[in-house]
Amino acid sequence: MSFRLSKRSLQSLSGVHPDLVRVIQLAIQRTPVDFMVIEGLRSPQRQAALVKAGASRTQNSRHLSGHAVDLAAWVDGQIRWDWPLYPRIAEAVKATAHELSVPVVWGGDWPSLRDGPHFELCRKIYP
Numbered sequence: 001m002s003f004r005l006s007k008r009s010l011q012s013l014s015g016v017h018p019d020l021v022r023v024i025q026l027a028i029q030r031t032p033v034d035f036m037v038i039e040g041l042r043s044p045q046r047q048a049a050l051v052k053a054g055a056s057r058t059q060n061s062r063h064l065s066g067h068a069v070d071l072a073a074w075v076d077g078q079i080r081w082d083w084p085l086y087p088r089i090a091e092a093v094k095a096t097a098h099e100l101s102v103p104v105v106w107g108g109d110w111p112s113l114r115d116g117p118h119f120e121l122c123r124k125i126y127p
């Protein structure tokens, strides 16, 4: 079974770096767990509000430049935040990124404050 990006997901990808878009567009066909793109490009105003609310730690988010996306697991018609779903999505995204030679970092691999929905282009290659 292969999934497709919803209209909302495609809208969320607008303004996102084309290499990251390519990865997500292919990863949706490979993932064992359906997902929705809930956020891509973020305005400085929204970032400041998220930091203030404690939902983000940095004013220097990769979302501000369109180098990051947040994916939400979509199971049985609803968004699920259950942690075990996210490594499965990440595995598909990582394999696709590798295949396309686009270095992508998963927030779930961060040593502290893991961010399962978050994927971003590697800063070294995509400053």
Ligand SMILES: [Zn+2]
Pocket (backbone or CB within 6 Å): 063, 068, 069, 070, 117, 118, 119
């Ligand atoms: Zn994010």
